[in-house]
Amino acid sequence: MDEIFGIPIPLLFGQLLLGLINGAFYAMLSLGLAIIFGLLNIINFTHGAQFMMGAFVAWMLLSLGSADAARIGLALLLLPLVVLLLDWLWLKLRLAQPIRLGLGVFVSAAWIAACFLENGGPVARALGAMFPNGLSYWWALLIGPIVVGASGVLLERLMIAQLYKLDHLYGLLLTFGVGLIIEGIFRNEFGSSGLPYRIPPELSGAWDLGFMFMPVYRGWVVLAALILCLATWLVIEKTRLGAYLRAATERAELVQAFGINVPLMITLTYGAGVALAAVGGVLAAPIYSVNPQMGVNLIIVVFAVVVIGGMGSILGSILVGFGLGVVEGLTKVFWPEASATVIFVIMAIVLLTRPAGLFGRA
Amino acid sequence: MELSRRAWLGTAAVTTLSTALPRLTRAQGAANTVRIGVLTDMSGMYRDNTGPTAVACARQAAAEFGNRGFTVEVIEADHQNRPDVGANLARQWFDQGVDVVLDVPTSSVALAVNQVAREKNKVMLNSGAATSDLTGAQCSPNTIHWTYDTWMLARSNGGATVRAGGDTWFFITADYAFGHALERDTMNFVRQAGGRVLGNVRTPFPGTTDFSSFLVQAQASRAKVIGLANAGADTQTCVKQAAEFGLTRRGIRLASLLLFINDVHGLGLQTAQGLTCTETFYWDMNDQTRAFTRRIVARTPNNYPNMIHAGCYSATLHYLKAVAEMGVPAAKASGMEAVNRMKAMPTEDDAFGRGSVRADGRRIIPSFLFEVKAPAESRGPWDYLKLEQTTPAEEAFRPMAEGGCALVRS
Numbered sequence: 001m002d003e004i005f006g007i008p009i010p011l012l013f014g015q016l017l018l019g020l021i022n023g024a025f026y027a028m029l030s031l032g033l034a035i036i037f038g039l040l041n042i043i044n045f046t047h048g049a050q051f052m053m054g055a056f057v058a059w060m061l062l063s064l065g066s067a068d069a070a071r072i073g074l075a076l077l078l079l080p081l082v083v084l085l086l087d088w089l090w091l092k093l094r095l096a097q098p099i100r101l102g103l104g105v106f107v108s109a110a111w112i113a114a115c116f117l118e119n120g121g122p123v124a125r126a127l128g129a130m131f132p133n134g135l136s137y138w139w140a141l142l143i144g145p146i147v148v149g150a151s152g153v154l155l156e157r158l159m160i161a162q163l164y165k166l167d168h169l170y171g172l173l174l175t176f177g178v179g180l181i182i183e184g185i186f187r188n189e190f191g192s193s194g195l196p197y198r199i200p201p202e203l204s205g206a207w208d209l210g211f212m213f214m215p216v217y218r219g220w221v222v223l224a225a226l227i228l229c230l231a232t233w234l235v236i237e238k239t240r241l242g243a244y245l246r247a248a249t250e251r252a253e254l255v256q257a258f259g260i261n262v263p264l265m266i267t268l269t270y271g272a273g274v275a276l277a278a279v280g281g282v283l284a285a286p287i288y289s290v291n292p293q294m295g296v297n298l299i300i301v302v303f304a305v306v307v308i309g310g311m312g313s314i315l316g317s318i319l320v321g322f323g324l325g326v327v328e329g330l331t332k333v334f335w336p337e338a339s340a341t342v343i344f345v346i347m348a349i350v351l352l353t354r355p356a357g358l359f360g361r362a
Numbered sequence: 363m364e365l366s367r368r369a370w371l372g373t374a375a376v377t378t379l380s381t382a383l384p385r386l387t388r389a390q391g392a393a394n395t396v397r398i399g400v401l402t403d404m405s406g407m408y409r410d411n412t413g414p415t416a417v418a419c420a421r422q423a424a425a426e427f428g429n430r431g432f433t434v435e436v437i438e439a440d441h442q443n444r445p446d447v448g449a450n451l452a453r454q455w456f457d458q459g460v461d462v463v464l465d466v467p468t469s470s471v472a473l474a475v476n477q478v479a480r481e482k483n484k485v486m487l488n489s490g491a492a493t494s495d496l497t498g499a500q501c502s503p504n505t506i507h508w509t510y511d512t513w514m515l516a517r518s519n520g521g522a523t524v525r526a527g528g529d530t531w532f533f534i535t536a537d538y539a540f541g542h543a544l545e546r547d548t549m550n551f552v553r554q555a556g557g558r559v560l561g562n563v564r565t566p567f568p569g570t571t572d573f574s575s576f577l578v579q580a581q582a583s584r585a586k587v588i589g590l591a592n593a594g595a596d597t598q599t600c601v602k603q604a605a606e607f608g609l610t611r612r613g614i615r616l617a618s619l620l621l622f623i624n625d626v627h628g629l630g631l632q633t634a635q636g637l638t639c640t641e642t643f644y645w646d647m648n649d650q651t652r653a654f655t656r657r658i659v660a661r662t663p664n665n666y667p668n669m670i671h672a673g674c675y676s677a678t679l680h681y682l683k684a685v686a687e688m689g690v691p692a693a694k695a696s697g698m699e700a701v702n703r704m705k706a707m708p709t710e711d712d713a714f715g716r717g718s719v720r721a722d723g724r725r726i727i728p729s730f731l732f733e734v735k736a737p738a739e740s741r742g743p744w745d746y747l748k749l750e751q752t753t754p755a756e757e758a759f760r761p762m763a764e765g766g767c768a769l770v771r772s
Binding site for chain 1: 406407410563568569594595598602606612629630
C-alpha cells in the first residue's frame with residue numbers, strides 16, 4: 001500500500017524533506033557552537049542573540065531608506081567594526097596600548113552619542129542617503145556576518161578573554177548574560193511582534209516535486225548550509241590553518257613557541273563562529289518571523305544538538321543537526337504535541353548511554 | 363575536555379530557572395489608594411499585543427479619571443506566559459494590597475489567576491486572554507472578561523468563512539488552554555453551519571519555530587480552510603510560511619482566528635493582505651477612537667493600541683467609576699462587591715462607546731469583522747483594516763444560558 005502507519009507516503013517524503021531543512025539550521029548553528037567550544041572551551045550562550053542579530057541586520061539593510069530605526073540600529077551595530085578597524089590602524093602607527101584604549105573609548109562614546117542626535121545623527125543619515133532603496137538580501141548575506149562577527153570579536157577581546165583563566169562556567173554565565181542584555185535591548189527598540197522581511201525575488205517561487213510543493217528558498221537554505229558545513233569542516237580538518245587551530249587547542253603554549261599568534265587565532269575563531277550564527281540569521285529572516293525571541297527558541301534545541309553530537313565535535317554537530325531535524329519532522333506527523341520535546345528525550349538517552357555524545361571523545 | 367558535563371548541565375538548568383525570577387514592583391501606599399496591577403507579557407511573543415502598551419492604557423485611564431477623593435496607583439509585572447509565575451505574582455500582589463489585576467493575557471495564565479482572585483476576594487479585569495471558559499465553566503464573581511473571547515472570534519470569523527464557501531476545515535492549534543478553546547468554539551460553528559472538520563494538529567507552545575510541517579499536513583487533508591487557532595508570532599509564522607509553500611495560491615483559505623493589528627504590522631501588508639480578523643476595537647473607527655489612539659500613541663510611539671490595549675483603558679476607567687460610587691473602603695474590602703457594582707453600571711468610553719457587563723462577567727459590545735487592506739489601499743501608517751461586517755452586541759457573545767456558568771443558574 002502507499003501508506004506507512006496510516007500516513008500517506010508522499011506526505012512522509014515531504015516531512016522528511018522539511019525536517020532536513022530545519023536540520024540545516026540546527027547544523028549551521030550547532031557548528032558555530034561546536035567550533036567555539038572545541039577551540040576556546042567557551043560555551044557560547046550568546047549564540048542565539050547573535051543569530052537574531054544576523055536576521056535584524058538583514059532587515060536593517062533592506063529598510064535603510066524607509067525606517068529610522070533601521071538606520072540608527074545599523075549605525076550602532078557598525079560601531080564594533082569601526083573600532084576594530086581603527087584599532088588595527090593605530091596598531092600599525094605603533095600607538096601605545098593605553099592610548100589605543102583611550103582613543104577607542106572616545107570614538108565609541110562619540111559614535112553612540114551621535115546616533116542619539118535628531119534624525120539619527122550623521123552616520124545614520126549618511127546610510128539613509130547612500131542607500132535610499134536599502135541593500136538586498138545578497139548584500140545582507142555578506143555584510144551581516146561581517147558586522148555581527150566584528151561585534152563578536154570585540155566581545156571576545158573585551159570580556160571573554162578575561163575569563164580564560166577561570167573555570168568555564170564563568171564564560172557560560174558571561175555569555176548568557178550578554179545574550180539576555182542584547183535580546184532585551186532589541187525587544188525594547190523593536191518590540192516583540194516581528195518585522196517584515198520578504199523572500200528575495202530571485203529565490204521566490206517553488207518547484208512541484210509531485211509529492212509536495214518545495215519552495216525554492218528552502219532548497220537554497222539546505223544548499224547554503226551544506227556548503228558552509230562542508231567548507232568549515234574542510235578548513236578545520238584538512239588545512240594548515242586548521243592544524244594550527246587544533247594544535248592550539250591541545251597545547252597553546254607550545255604552538256605559541258613556534259611563533260604563531262595564538263590569542264589572535266582564538267579571537268578570530270570566536271568571530272568566525274559568531275559569523276556563522278549571523279549567516280544562519282540572515283538565511284532565517286525570510287522564512288521565520290524576524291523578532292528578538294527568534295534566537296531563544298532555537299538555541300535551546302541547538303545546545304541539545306551539540307550535547308548529543310559530542311561537545312566540540314564538528315562532524316558530530318553537523319550530522320546530528322540534520323538527523324535531529326528529520327527526527328523532529330517525523331514527530332510532527334506522528335505525535336505533534338511531542339515535537340518540541342523529542343530532541344530532549346534523545347538527549348537524555350544519549351547522555352545515559354554515551355555520556356560523551358555520539359561523536360565525542362570521552 | 364576540562365569542563366565537566368555535570369557542571370555544564372547543572373548550570374544550564376540554573377540559568378534557565380534564573381530567567382523565571384519574576385520582575386516585581388512593590389506596592390506601597392496609603393489606605394486611600396486604589397492599586398491596579400497590570401499583569402502581562404512584557405518579554406515574550408505577546409509583548410506588543412499586550413505588554414507595555416496595556417500598561418500605558420491603564421495609566422492613561424487613571425490620568426484621565428483624575429483625583430476624585432482617592433489616588434490610583436498602576437503597577438506592572440511580567441508573567442512570562444507561565445501560569446505558575448502569574449498565579450504567584452497575583453497572590454503576592456493581593457497580599458501586598460493590590461486590588462485589581464488587569465489584562466492577564468495568555469489563557470492558561472488567566473485561568474490560574476482567576477482562581478487566585480476568587481480565593482482572595484479581589485478583582486480580575488481580563489482584557490488579554492481569549493478563552494471563553496472565563497465566563498463559562500470557570501466563571502467567577504470576581505472576574506470580568508472585558509474585550510473579546512474565543513466564542514465571539516469563532517462566531518464572527520468562523521461563521522463568515524463558512525458562509526463564503528469554506529466548508530471543510532483543518533485546524534493548526536496552539537497546544538494550551540487558549541488554542542483548545544478557540545478550536546473547540548470554532549469547530550462548533552463550522553459544524554452548525556454545515557461545514558466539516560477534516561483534522562487538526564496541536565503544536566507545542568511556546569517553542570515552535572517552524573510550521574511548514576503542519577501546513578503541509580493541513581494541505582494533505584484537502585481542506586479548503588486552515589483555521590489558525592493560535593496568536594502572535596505563531597500566527598505570523600503560519601501566514602508567512604503558508605504563502606511560501608504556495609497554499610494560498612492554490613486556493614486554500616487561511617482563517618486567522620485571532621489576529622491583531624500589531625501582527626499585521628509585523629507581517630507587512632504585502633503578506634497579510636486579504637486575511638480577515640475580528641476585533642471589538644480598531645483605532646480608525648470614529649472620532650472618539652482616533653482621539654483615544656492619539657493619546658495612547660503619545661505614550662507608545664512605536665505601537666498602536668489594539669482591542670486588548672483599549673480594553674485595559676476601558677476596564678480601568680469603568681472600575682474607577684465604580685469605586686468612586688461605592689467608596690474606596692467598600693471597594694477594597696470586597697472584590698466581589700466591586701465587580702457587582704461594575705455589572706450594575708453601563709460602560710461608556712471613547713474606545714468602545716456604550717456597553718454593559720452581564721451577570722456571568724462577560725462584557726457585551728459589538729464585534730467587527732475586518733479584512734486586511736492591500737498595500738495600495740493603505741493611505742498612511744497603521745491604516746491596515748477595512749470593516750466588512752458588524753455583529754450587534756446582543757449577538758456577538760455566547761448566550762448566557764449556554765455557557766454553563768454557575769453564577770447564572772443560582
